[in-house]
Every structure is written in structure tokens, then in C-alpha cells.
Amino acid sequence: MSSQPQEAPWQPIARRKQSERAARIPSHWQIPSHLLPHDPPSPSHGAQNVLHIPAQCLSTSEIRITESYTVPSLLQAILGGILSAEEVATAFSHRAAIAHQLTNCLTEPLFDSAITRARYLDSYLARHKRPIGPLHGLPVSVKDTFNIAGVDSSIGLAFLCHKPAPSNAPLVDLLLSLGCVIIAKTNVPQTLASLDSVNNIFGRTMNPINRLCTAGGSSGGEGVLVAMRGSMIGIGTDIGGSIRVPAMCNGVYGFKPSNGRIPYGGQALTGIEGMSRTSVQAVAGPIARSVTDIDVFMREVVPRAALWGEDCMPLSWSGSWSESRSGPSRPYGSGRNGELVVGVLRSDGNCAILPPMENVLDEVSAGLAATDNVKVVDLQCPRAWTKCQSVMSKLMGVDGGVTMADMIEKMGEPLVPWMSTRFRKGKPQPLTRVAELQAQRAQLEREMLKIWVEDDEEGRRTQKLDAIVCPVAPHPVPPIEGYNAVGMTSSWVLLDYPAGTVPVRECTESDLQLGRPQKSSTAGKASLGSWDERNRELWDEKKIDRRVYLGTPLSVQVVVPRLQDEKLVQVMGWVDKACKNGTGKVKAKL
Numbered sequence: 001m002s003s004q005p006q007e008a009p010w011q012p013i014a015r016r017k018q019s020e021r022a023a024r025i026p027s028h029w030q031i032p033s034h035l036l037p038h039d040p041p042s043p044s045h046g047a048q049n050v051l052h053i054p055a056q057c058l059s060t061s062e063i064r065i066t067e068s069y070t071v072p073s074l075l076q077a078i079l080g081g082i083l084s085a086e087e088v089a090t091a092f093s094h095r096a097a098i099a100h101q102l103t104n105c106l107t108e109p110l111f112d113s114a115i116t117r118a119r120y121l122d123s124y125l126a127r128h129k130r131p132i133g134p135l136h137g138l139p140v141s142v143k144d145t146f147n148i149a150g151v152d153s154s155i156g157l158a159f160l161c162h163k164p165a166p167s168n169a170p171l172v173d174l175l176l177s178l179g180c181v182i183i184a185k186t187n188v189p190q191t192l193a194s195l196d197s198v199n200n201i202f203g204r205t206m207n208p209i210n211r212l213c214t215a216g217g218s219s220g221g222e223g224v225l226v227a228m229r230g231s232m233i234g235i236g237t238d239i240g241g242s243i244r245v246p247a248m249c250n251g252v253y254g255f256k257p258s259n260g261r262i263p264y265g266g267q268a269l270t271g272i273e274g275m276s277r278t279s280v281q282a283v284a285g286p287i288a289r290s291v292t293d294i295d296v297f298m299r300e301v302v303p304r305a306a307l308w309g310e311d312c313m314p315l316s317w318s319g320s321w322s323e324s325r326s327g328p329s330r331p332y333g334s335g336r337n338g339e340l341v342v343g344v345l346r347s348d349g350n351c352a353i354l355p356p357m358e359n360v361l362d363e364v365s366a367g368l369a370a371t372d373n374v375k376v377v378d379l380q381c382p383r384a385w386t387k388c389q390s391v392m393s394k395l396m397g398v399d400g401g402v403t404m405a406d407m408i409e410k411m412g413e414p415l416v417p418w419m420s421t422r423f424r425k426g427k428p429q430p431l432t433r434v435a436e437l438q439a440q441r442a443q444l445e446r447e448m449l450k451i452w453v454e455d456d457e458e459g460r461r462t463q464k465l466d467a468i469v470c471p472v473a474p475h476p477v478p479p480i481e482g483y484n485a486v487g488m489t490s491s492w493v494l495l496d497y498p499a500g501t502v503p504v505r506e507c508t509e510s511d512l513q514l515g516r517p518q519k520s521s522t523a524g525k526a527s528l529g530s531w532d533e534r535n536r537e538l539w540d541e542k543k544i545d546r547r548v549y550l551g552t553p554l555s556v557q558v559v560v561p562r563l564q565d566e567k568l569v570q571v572m573g574w575v576d577k578a579c580k581n582g583t584g585k586v587k588a589k590l
Contacts, residue, residue: 008411008412008413009158009410009411009412010158010200010201010411010412010413013158013161013162013201013411014158014200014201014202016161016162017152017154017161017162017201017202018201018202018203021106021107021108021109021202024108024109024110024111024112025097025100025101025109025111026097026111029094029097029098030101031053031057031098031101031102035053035056035057035102036101036102037050037102037206037211038211039206039211041206041211041212043212043545043548045211047209047210047211047212047550047551048210048211049208049209049210049551050102050103050208050211050228051208051209051227051228053098053102054066054095054098054099054102054228054229054230055067057098058091058094058095058098061087061091062090062091062094062095065083065087065088065091065092066091066092066095066229066230067229069232070289070290070292070293071138071232071233071288071292071293071296071297072292072293072296074088074137074138074232075134075135075136075137075138075296078125078131078136078137079125079131079136083137084118084122084137085118085119085121085122085125085136085137085181086115086118086119086122088118088137088139088181089114089115089117089118089137089139089181089183090115090118092139092183092230092231092232093109093111093114093115093139093183093184095228095229095230096109096111096141096183096184096225096228096230096231097109097111097230098228098230099208099224099225099228099229099230100184100230102206102208102228103205103206103207103208103215103224103228104187104202104203104204104205104206105186105187105205105215105220105221105224105225105228105230106184106185106186106187106221106225107144107152107154107156107184107185107186107187107188107202107221108144108148108151108152108184108185109183109184110148110151110182110183110184110185111183111184113182114139114181114182114183114184117181117182118137118181121136121137121179121181131179132179133177133178133179133180133300134178134179134300135175135178135179135180135297135300136178136179137179137181138178138179138180138181138232138233139180139181139183139231139232140175140180140181140182140183140231140232140233140234140235141182141183141184141185141186141221141222141225141226141230141231141233141234141235142171142172142175142182142184142185142186142222142234142235143185143186143188143218143219143221143222143234143235143236143237144156144185144186144187144188144221144268145188145192145237145267145268146169146171146172146185146235146266146267146284147165147167147168147169147172147266147267147268148165148168148169148172148182148185149164149165149166149167149168150164150165151164151165151185152164152165153165153185153267153268154201154268155188155192155199155268155270156187156188156189156190156199156200156201156202157190157199157201157407157408157411157413158200158201158411158413159407159408159410159411160268160407161201167266168266169263169265169266169267170263170265170266170308170309170310171235171262171263171264171266171284171308171309172266173308174263174301174304174305174307174308174309175235175301177304177308178300178301178304183230183231184225184230184231185221186205186219186220186221186222186224186225186234187199187202187205187220187221188217188218188219188220188221189217189218189220189416189418189419190408190413190415190416190419191270191401191404191408191419191423192217192218192242192270193218193240193396193419193422193423194217194218194416194418194419194422194483195214195216195217195218195240195241195242195245195418195483195486196214196215196216196217196220196418196480196481196483197215197216197217197218197220197221197246198416198417198418199416200413200414200416204480205220205221205224206224207224207249207250207477207552208224208227208228208250209227209250209251209477209551209552209553210477210548210551210552212479212480212548213249213477213478213479213480213548213549213552214249214477214478214479214480214481214482214483215246215249215250216245216246216247216248216249216250216477216483217242217245217246218236218237218242219234219236219237219238219242219243219246219287220246220249222234222235222236222243222246222287223236223246223247223249223250223252223254223287224246224250226250226252226287226288226289227250227251227252229289232288232289232293233286233287233288233293233297234286234287234288235284235285235286235287236254236284236285236286236287237264237267237282237283237284237285238254238256238282238283238284238285238489238493239280239281239282239283239396239490239493240392240396240486240489240490240493241472241473241486241488241489241490241493242282243255243256243285243286243287243501244256244472244489244499244500244501244557245472245473245483245486245489245501246287247287247472247501247503247555248472248473248477248501248503248553248555249477249552249553250553251503251552251553251555252287252288252289252501252503253287253288253289253290253291253293253294253500253501253502253503253572253576254285254286254287254500254501255285255286255287255288255294255298255498255500255501255568255569255572256283256285256492256493256498256499256500257283257284257285257298257302257498257565257568258283258496258497258498258562258563258564258565259281259283259311259496260305260311260312260313261283261285261298261302261305261312261313261315261565262283262284262285262301262302262305262309262312263284263305263308263309263311263312264281264282264283264284264309264311265309265310265311269403270403270404271399271401271402271403271404272399272402272403272428275398275399275428278398278431278434279395279396279398279399279434279437280392280395280396280493280494281311282493283493286298290576291321291502291569291572291573291576292321292573294500294569294572295320295321295569295573298317298565298569299317302315302316302317302565303315303316303317317565317566318566320566320567320569320570320573321569321570321572321573330372330373331371331372331373331374331570331571331574332373333466333467334462334463334464334465334466335375338373339373339374339375340373340374340375340466340467340571340574341375341377341464341465341466341467342368342374342375342376342377342465342466342467342468342469342571343376343377343378343379343451343465343467343468343469344361344364344365344376344377344378344379344468344469344470345379345381345385345468345469345470346358346361346378346381346470346471347381347474347528348381348385348386348388348389348470348474348487348488348491349381349383349385349386349528350386350389350485350487350528350529350531350532351474351484351485351487351488351528351531351532351535352474352527352528352532352535352536353471353474353475354474354475354476354518354535354538354539355511355512355513355518355539356476356507356511356512356549356554357471357473357474357475357476357554359511359554360504360505360554360555360556361469361470361471361556363504363505363579364469364504364556364575364578364579365469367575367578367579368469368574368575368578370578371574371577371578374574374578377465379451379468382447382448382450382451383447384444384447384448385448385487385491386487387444388444388487388490388491388494388495389485389486389487389490389491389531391437391440391441391444391494392487392490392491392493392494393490394437395434395437395438395441395494396490397426397429398428398429398433398434398437399428399429400425400426400427400428400429401423401424401425401426402425402426402427402428404423405423405424405425406425409425417481418481418483441494444494444495445495448495451465451468452464452465452561453465463561466560466567466571467558467559467560467567467568467571468558468559468560469556469557469558469559469575470488470556470557470559471488471556471557472488472489472501472555472556472557473485473486473488473489474488474532474535475535475538475539476507476511476538476549476552476554477507477549477552477553478538479538479544479548482538484531484534484535484538485531485534485535487531488557489557492559495562496562496563497559497560497561497562498559498560498562498563498564498565498567498568499557499558499559499560499568500557500558500568500569500572501555501556501557501558502555502556502557502558502572502575502576502579503553503554503555504553504554504555504556504579505553505554505579506550506551506552506553506554507549507550507551507552507553507554508550509547509550511549511554512546512547512549512550513546514541514546514547515541517541518536518539518540556575558571558572558575
């Protein structure tokens, strides 16, 4: 007598969650089956770019609402009565539903509550003749980690499903006070520690540009939804690159602020409560479709953040970038004649960057050098930057992953492929070990300070460098499960430097150097180490068809000194402008 194998506890929970999610998408918003991409994808299917499909399913009005506005112009249209908050919320909800069917980017569709709130905002504006707040009617989305009262923050773990949050995260309350409309929560990777957003409960979020490549993580759903124009601003979190990496993978803009700028608390508890304050603290930040949109968002959130977040400082935000196409008239910085001084870093010493990244850095450097009042300098990789990734990895693991591992084990969940060789339950480190690591961190901070400043003969110190441009990763957007080292993003969190992603252009065939072997490192060795070995595999034509990168976005990362977040927006704007012509389209190679 045969018996059926018993289900693991997580499996029926996953089916129920997926069924509940599907039920929240109205039947008249279901897209025709012939528009759905092949799943799972294979090289024979090609890239299966789906960015154009929503326009085939939306009304003319919905296309105009979701494609024709920046954040400030949309807010002005609502305030001026050109659009109602309800029709904006409906259009973006519809588009988010289509984006989800094409990419699996949502965890919790909140369309009904979003439209209900938008109606309230319209009635408030009609009664009071003024908006409820400066972001009145702005449709936003949030990473699944953020608590919203009455909604799960399951982060793709069965253990946390059907345990709705009792209250809002402080940032959620702040967004609502500003007049935002939250239309959805978005997908994340298992353990939140992967750069490919897949988990057992909701499945894998797919890259809308190329389904053979990763959508990034851990804020992968946010990156995809913003790229698909299903949200004006996506709120992610970042500790290893989780805002900047999805922005890179999906060709949008990501902004990782300094600690204390945006409320972070009130999220799903993934470790021992309070442990993050002993190691490295993640930050929350926006993903958007322009530097202007990031600037407008930060201008309203930062000055109010300390009223809501116990983890925030009272600060102002004067605004750094203009909505106009021309932008501010002239950059200004720490150069001897007031020039904006931008340094270019090409490697962290752990990985040699691949040719497409070399090309895009060359182009950005040339564009900046041709910009009035900008001075570009090449930087040697500081030894401290090379050491940061190791210290960061150790600090992030001081809790041993005990809470996360216990939740996974209790539901019998298997580890997803990327985590299967990387995640192990360990032991929390003793306080003396944590102190030792923090001392190493402080030493690295002191060493890295030297890259920004110079001393004169009297020992007086001035700033000599305003910003750094470097890769987000040593490779282009990689295939699914192919993301390599995170040292070029996680190190800036260790140092608490603001950092942002700026998309430059698409990867072209000339970037691929088909048939040409990869060059050896400048040190004359086969590789710089184990991270570099894995990175080189992403270019080895015996192991990968380089044409997988065609059409994927190539981006750069902009970094400024600690707490100079407004400067980051300004420099991101100048980098963006240097890479684009007057029509706003990305230039070919300079």
C-alpha cells in the first residue's frame, strides 16, 4: 500500500498566499494569455522584453497618466484639478497589476485600499481647497519588509504569513501624512540576503528587460515595478546594495541615503531585535525614474523624518536639482577655483571590472570632463576599500542568522538556489568580537577619510574631492543566480556614505568583444582572488554566451562623503546630464 509523501508545512501556506494575491487583481485587469512571456525562460525564447506590453492593455488616459508625468508635474496636475487622485491611483494600480502578471513583482496588491484613500484625498481637496500634504495623491509602493496595519509582512517566509502587522511602520505613517497613496508591497528574496528576488512563497520576480537576467535584490520587486511604471516612487532598503542593485538591473535610479535620513523602523523582524544597532544598520531610500523625482521626494521626507522616526536626525533639505531640462546653471565644489571634483574608481581591489563597465566609466568620465566647472581625476583604489567587504560580511553575520534560520526550519522550507551554498545557521558573536569588528570598521573609516581631504603645511584640513563615480558591480546585469561580489555597494554602507545608481545606456554588441578573451589583471595574475574568479566566469565564453547582456542597462554608482546627501542628488544630476543629450535620450559612446 503506497502512501503519498507528506507536504512540508510551507507548501499549503504558499498556495493560499498566492491564491489570495491573485484574487486581489480584478478580473477585468487580467491580461490575455498570448501576451504572457514564456516561463520558465530559456535562451531559445530570447530576452522577452515586456516593457511595452502594459500600453497594449491600458486605456489612452491610463497610458498618459502613467507615462507622461514626473513627480512634481503629476502633483501639480492633481492639485490643479487636471487629474483626480482617484483616476491616478486607478491608473497606477491597473498598471501595477499588469506589471505583476508579467514579472511577478508584487506580494500584497493594495489596489482597493489605494483607490479608497484616493477618493478621500479628492474629497479633502474639494472641502478644504488645499492638499492634505505636499505629496497629495502620489502613488508609491513599498518593499514587503515595511509594516502596514492589517497587511502581512511575510518577506516570502511561510512562518510570517497570515500574521498581519498591528500598526504601520513610521515611514508608512510619514508617507500617508504627506498625502501618498500606497498601491502595493513588493517581492524580496528569501532571507533578504540575495541579489536575486526569489522565495518559496511568492516565487521569482523577473527582469522586465531581459527575463534571462536577474531583477536584482533585495528590493527587486520595487526596481521592477518602477521600471514598469506601476509606481512613481518605490521605497526599498539597502545594506549590501539592495536599492542600488535593483536600480542597476532595471535601468532606473536608486538612492541610498546616509543613516538617519529616512525612518527605517517598523519592519518585519528578521533577527534579534536591536541587533542591527550593534553591527551595521540598513537604510531606507527611494527608487525612481529620474533624479528630479528623487530630489522632490527627499525634500519632503527628510525635514519631517525626525518627527516620525526615532532613528532620524532633524535636518533640512534645500533641494539640489531642478525640474527643468537644463538643470542648475553650473556645478560647484571643492576645487581650487570652485570646480566640482569627481574621482573615478575602477576597482575595489577584489574584482577587475569587465569591459562593458570599463566602457561606461570611460564615457561618463569623458562626459563629466566636458562639463563646465567639473574636474575629473582618476583614483587609485584605497587599500581600505579593498578590506571593507570582508569586515562588512563579518559584521552582517554577528547574529548568526539564528532567527531567520529558525523560521525557515520550522516550516520545512528549502533554501533557494543562490542561498543554498551561502546561508548557514551560526552562533551569535560575543560582545568582545563585535567590538573588535567595530574597531576595524573605525580604522577603515579613518583611512578612507584621506581620500576626501588634504592637509596643508600648517596641518589645516580642507576637502579636495566632492564625489566618486564607480561601478555598481564589476559586471553587467548578470544572468539569474549569477550575481557576484557586493563589495562595490556594501562597503559604502559600512562607511555610511550616501550612494546612488544612475543608468547610462544599454549594453551593445560592441561592448561584448565577442571572441576576444578576457584580459589578465593589471597585477599580471590570473585573478585577484576568489571573488574575481567568479566574476571572470561571467565573461568566459566557454561558460556563458555574452550576448545575454545585450540590451540590459549599464549604470554607474555615485558616492559622496558621509551625511552629504544633498550633494549626492546634485552630482547624480550632473552625471545624468553629462550622459544625455538635449532630448534626454542616452547618448551613444562619447
